[in-house]
Each structure stands twice: as C-alpha cells, then as structure tokens.
Amino acid sequence: MGSSKNGDYGQLFWAMFKTGVLGFGGGPSVIPLIRHEAVKTYNWIDNDEFGEILALANALPGPIATKMAAYLGYRKRGTLGATVAVLSHILPSALAMIALMSVVQYLSGSQIVQGMIAGVIPVVAVMLGVMAYEFGEKAIKGLGAKLGIVLFVAAFVLLQLLDVHDAIVIALFLAYGAFHFKIVRKLRERKQPNETSGG
Numbered sequence: 001m002g003s004s005k006n007g008d009y010g011q012l013f014w015a016m017f018k019t020g021v022l023g024f025g026g027g028p029s030v031i032p033l034i035r036h037e038a039v040k041t042y043n044w045i046d047n048d049e050f051g052e053i054l055a056l057a058n059a060l061p062g063p064i065a066t067k068m069a070a071y072l073g074y075r076k077r078g079t080l081g082a083t084v085a086v087l088s089h090i091l092p093s094a095l096a097m098i099a100l101m102s103v104v105q106y107l108s109g110s111q112i113v114q115g116m117i118a119g120v121i122p123v124v125a126v127m128l129g130v131m132a133y134e135f136g137e138k139a140i141k142g143l144g145a146k147l148g149i150v151l152f153v154a155a156f157v158l159l160q161l162l163d164v165h166d167a168i169v170i171a172l173f174l175a176y177g178a179f180h181f182k183i184v185r186k187l188r189e190r191k192q193p194n195e196t197s198g199g
Contacts (some may be wrong), residue, residue, distance in 0.1 A: 003120065003139055006012070008077050009041055009080075009081065011076075012073050012085045012088065015038070015042060015089035016037075016073070016084075016085045016089040017088055017089070017091075017092060019033040019065065019069070020088065020089040020090060020091065022093040023093075024124060028064065029128065031054065031064065031065065031068065031128075032128065032131045033127075034068050034069065034072070035050055035131065038050060038072055043071060044075065044076060045075070046137070047134070047138065051135055051138065054175060058170050059167045059174070064098045065089065066090060069085040069089040070086050072085055073085025114169075127138075134146070136152070138140070139151070143180070153175070
C-alpha cells in the first residue's frame, strides 16, 4: 500500500516536473502537455473530465496550468498530492529564472536565442491547434453539427467582436451545458407525439 502511494507521488512529481520544464509560452501552451500526461500517459482522467476541468479552471482567477496541476494532484492524493504537483510544476521555472537572471540582458539580444524562440512558436501553435480540434470534434459529437457550429460562432462573436470577458463566456456556456441534455430530451419528447399523431 505504501509503495502504491509513493508511486502515485512519484508519477505526480515526474509528470508535473516535465510540464514545468518543457512548457513554453505561458499557461495555455502547457495545457496540451498536462493533458498528455494526465490522459494518455497515466490515465488519471479521461478526455471528457479533462475538458470539464479545463473549462472550470479557465473561469477561475490565477494561472491555468497551476490550477490544473493542483486539481490533478488533489484528485490523486488529496492535499499533499496537490502540493507535490504544484511545487513540481512551478519550481523548475522559478529556479531557472533565478539562475538565468544574471544573463538576461545578454540572452535577450542573442540572435541564437531569437532563432530558438522563432523555431518553437510553430510547435506550440500546432499543439494548441490539435487540442482545439479534438475538443471541437467532441463538441460536435455531443451537440450535433448544427448546434456545435452555432455555439462556435456565438463564442467567436462574444469573445472577438463584442470583447466579452472570457470568464463570462465560459460561465454562460457552462450554464447552457448544464441544461443541454434536458432541453434536447424535452424537444424530442414533444416531437415524438407530433409524429405519432401525424402518422
């Protein structure tokens, strides 16, 4: 039993340590890495739960990657698991920043570093694109093609054209999602008697 617990802590440490070291470009770019570790590597949660937690985490204040790490740690091993996961995720970056502070000025003007950054940006863009496609595919399967496209357009209009705050849009869609299947079921129940009487 003790070895299982130690194994869980070891997995949490190693998974979150890797996301902290390999994550580049801020919280959103780290999410595909966390998803890979939590869903594919260790099977802590499935894609559906990851999507739900990601939506909730986006609606709360604070860094998204840290909140995801805390949730995964807490889900696996409670408060101590959350502590291990968060520290494992943030310590590599914090220590690296402290260690590199003395050479920041030199690195900021280095053409080699600028080239490395330019080379990594497309990788991050592709990772985010793949994750967005997979979530979009799941939304189409769950909502249907027509409603999925309508909600996508609505989200685009609210976020990009009307400049509504992200948290408000997420809260609106969460509220709708909570009643979606009830609404669909009622519409089907109304449709069936009409079809029966018409037949």
